[in-house]
Amino acid sequence: MPKLAPSGIKGLYKTHGRKCKNRKYPEDCNCSWRGKYKGANEVLAVWSGVAVDPRDKGVAEIVFTRMKAAIDDKRFDDRGEHKSLGSSDLFRDLITDYIKEYVDVAGFNGQPLASNGLRPTLKVIQTVEAAGLVLGKMQLMEVAGNPDRIKEWLNAMAENRSWGPKTWNDYHQKLNGICDWATKQKTNGIPKMAKNPMLDIPRRKTRDYSEASPNAVTNGRIPPDIEKRLFDACDILNAPRASQARKLTQAKADSIREAVTDGAEQKAVAKKFKVSPAVVSAIVAGKIWTGKTHSQTEHKGSEMKRRLIGGLDGGLRAQELLKIQIKMVDWRGVLVDGERLLPIRLTPEESKGGKTTGKNEYVFATTQRFITMLEQRREQLNRNSEAFIFGTESGEYQASFKRQYRRLYDAAGLVHGKHYGRDLGLVWHTTRHEYASTVSDQNNGNEKKIMALTRIKDSKTAKRYTHMFDSEVLRAAVNMRGNK
Numbered sequence: 001m002p003k004l005a006p007s008g009i010k011g012l013y014k015t016h017g018r019k020c021k022n023r024k025y026p027e028d029c030n031c032s033w034r035g036k037y038k039g040a041n042e043v044l045a046v047w048s049g050v051a052v053d054p055r056d057k058g059v060a061e062i063v064f065t066r067m068k069a070a071i072d073d074k075r076f077d078d079r080g081e082h083k084s085l086g087s088s089d090l091f092r093d094l095i096t097d098y099i100k101e102y103v104d105v106a107g108f109n110g111q112p113l114a115s116n117g118l119r120p121t122l123k124v125i126q127t128v129e130a131a132g133l134v135l136g137k138m139q140l141m142e143v144a145g146n147p148d149r150i151k152e153w154l155n156a157m158a159e160n161r162s163w164g165p166k167t168w169n170d171y172h173q174k175l176n177g178i179c180d181w182a183t184k185q186k187t188n189g190i191p192k193m194a195k196n197p198m199l200d201i202p203r204r205k206t207r208d209y210s211e212a213s214p215n216a217v218t219n220g221r222i223p224p225d226i227e228k229r230l231f232d233a234c235d236i237l238n239a240p241r242a243s244q245a246r247k248l249t250q251a252k253a254d255s256i257r258e259a260v261t262d263g264a265e266q267k268a269v270a271k272k273f274k275v276s277p278a279v280v281s282a283i284v285a286g287k288i289w290t291g292k293t294h295s296q297t298e299h300k301g302s303e304m305k306r307r308l309i310g311g312l313d314g315g316l317r318a319q320e321l322l323k324i325q326i327k328m329v330d331w332r333g334v335l336v337d338g339e340r341l342l343p344i345r346l347t348p349e350e351s352k353g354g355k356t357t358g359k360n361e362y363v364f365a366t367t368q369r370f371i372t373m374l375e376q377r378r379e380q381l382n383r384n385s386e387a388f389i390f391g392t393e394s395g396e397y398q399a400s401f402k403r404q405y406r407r408l409y410d411a412a413g414l415v416h417g418k419h420y421g422r423d424l425g426l427v428w429h430t431t432r433h434e435y436a437s438t439v440s441d442q443n444n445g446n447e448k449k450i451m452a453l454t455r456i457k458d459s460k461t462a463k464r465y466t467h468m469f470d471s472e473v474l475r476a477a478v479n480m481r482g483n484k
Helices: 042-049 059-071 091-103 118-127 140-145 148-161 165-186 224-238 244-245 250-261 266-273 277-284 299-314 318-323 369-381 402-409 430-442 447-454 465-469 472-483
Strands: 012-013 035-037 040-043 334-335 339-346 361-365
Touching: 035 042, 035 059, 040 059, 040 334, 042 059, 059 465, 091 118, 091 140, 091 165, 118 165, 118 299, 140 165, 148 165, 224 299, 224 339, 224 402, 250 266, 250 277, 299 361, 299 369, 299 402, 299 430, 339 369, 361 369, 430 447
Parallel strands: none
Antiparallel strands: 012 035, 035 040, 334 339, 339 361
């Protein structure tokens, strides 16, 4: 009788042949991995239909975990994983339902949830053949269990229609949205697709960074060295601009203040002294050139540092950041497993997801630098409940900071069109992608926690404030604390 090699994981083992000499070390031989659970006993490579490296226990463990989940969910089929991943319904019919129930539906603000431009893409997915395959004619179980075939279709379409990486990624995104939606549509408690196959298909790089930068951003992540450079660049933005130093002296500032006091229009004074009206207004208001300093103090770096923290540690979108006021933070905080969190409430009008659901959304300040920044900002603004945390230095609302984030990236030594830009994988919104990736890293890829903390707009896991206090989602948020 063959002996079971110890893998350290209950039910994960190998049945070794007589000539195998590495029975005590399962990762040192080419014998196939097997999974045994609740009466099922399968060769994992055969059951999954994909290659399972016999020398990599990690890959075998992942497949075994999927096998156990299928058994626990009562959808296991010993004929193969693809048989347990979905129904025999056609993918094209699912897409038709997707259009009716998602694309054509109006959101909370009365606007469609998706643009008309989505429909032609879905029509291509439903009907166009490439690599001998029409995705729309596949059964849902086949779609869920064959990411390699989907990738072949995408690659063939790219070749036939001269797609660039951006178009390839756009179709990838649309397919991912459809399949993700399918995993949430259930009949008698059983999802139409038990697995999103697009999660196994990496997006294409839109640029080869090997020559452009050794520290390039890839796959929606911001490497630690790039993050450090961005934070360090905030100090550079706070330095007085050389052009301001040339235009103004303390004597000129005093003359500007005196001229306005004597009744001159600020616009005329600005023209006379060749400075902007905003500078004149700041001098008159006593915000700059007060006599305590001999140059204009910049605050753009401080503003951008707060926004970096809000994006990286809270996953806040740019327009959400700019709308957050002191009164939207629950300063009492919430204790979860002994850790203090600060909830930030976003009304439906202030968040992207809220516009489709009509419900409040909540962001949790969990990292120490996020909590410290909020508390310091509150004191700086004299606890003015109407002041904007991520607005101007004085707490006023700011409609956009697009120019400032570009200045920040430039100050960090990142060149637009070479190191950052929409087609290069690094824009301001990448901070949100980094946050989502960090949530995934800290919570072992748990989909429920990822969708809840990132506030995906079509997520059914979005909960009300009081309900979330008692949920495991807050414990997922606590896991973020050790990351920053």
